[in-house]
Amino acid sequence: MNNDVMEGKWKQLRGRVKETWGKLTDDDLDKIEGRWDRLAGTLQEKYGYARDRAEAEAKNMCGCADDTQATSKHKAGVAALLVGILFAGMSLGVGCASTDAGLTTKVKAKLTTDSTVKAYKIDVDTRSAVVTLTGSVDSQAEKDQALLLTRDTKGVRDVVDMIAVREVAGNGNAPEPDRSLGEVVDDAGITMAVKGRLLDDPTVKGLRIDVDTREGVVYLTGKVSSVAEKDRAVELARNTKDVRNVVTNLTIEKS
Secondary structure, eight states: OOTTTOOOGGHHHHHHHHOTTOOOOOOHHHHTTOHHHHHHHHHHHOOOOHHHHHHHHHHHHHHEEEEEHHHHHHHHHHHHHHHHHHHHHHHHHHHHHHHHHHHHHHHHHHHHHSOOGGGGGGGEEEEEEEEEEEEEOOOEEEHHHEEEEEHHTOOOOOOEEEEEEOSSSSSSOOOOOOOHHHHHHHHHHHHHHHHHHHHHTTTOGGGEEEEEEEEOOOOOOOESSHHHHHHHHHHHHHHHOOOOOOEEEEEEEOO
């Protein structure tokens, strides 16, 4: 609070102060010198006012109370505005993140429940309602179905297709033992890990090799260009975490 706020009005207010508080002498008024805090202190001394009352009376006399109230309201308004902007920004950020995560979950659920699509072979990522599908599938029909399911998911604005169709002739030779849900999930994780290593390696044509996993045993099926490529594929699979064994059905293409 500016203690000099009364100084500009003091000549006009001095008479009013004298009329309002008759106990104040000219010496008292000279000492006050237009400062509301000094007026408040004098009122406490001469009239025995409590501090809060003395300050309120002094501010009312000089019109400071209105200024203080207006300033407080202004500050409160600015604070409320800033808080509103902050929460709006937070809500927007959380809303976007929540929507993208929700869309990813919806798409994955649709892919998982579809009989044509092997969902564990497709990675789903969403940014600003644009869904990107990445992976390798067994057929064009499987790819088309995955894209269709994704495009038909409510809230999806666009779909980026990064799905490759493998070029393997024939299906994998992995058996179908009875497995628990946990084992199926573990096997799917191993399959994705092995497939990723085959695709990343420059000497192996990963799109031409089918990877299946049953109870930790990896089955490789497809065609390779050379013995070196076949050996490298087997080596990559064997060195993948949690792989118990590798069974190969890789044939070498005649040039």
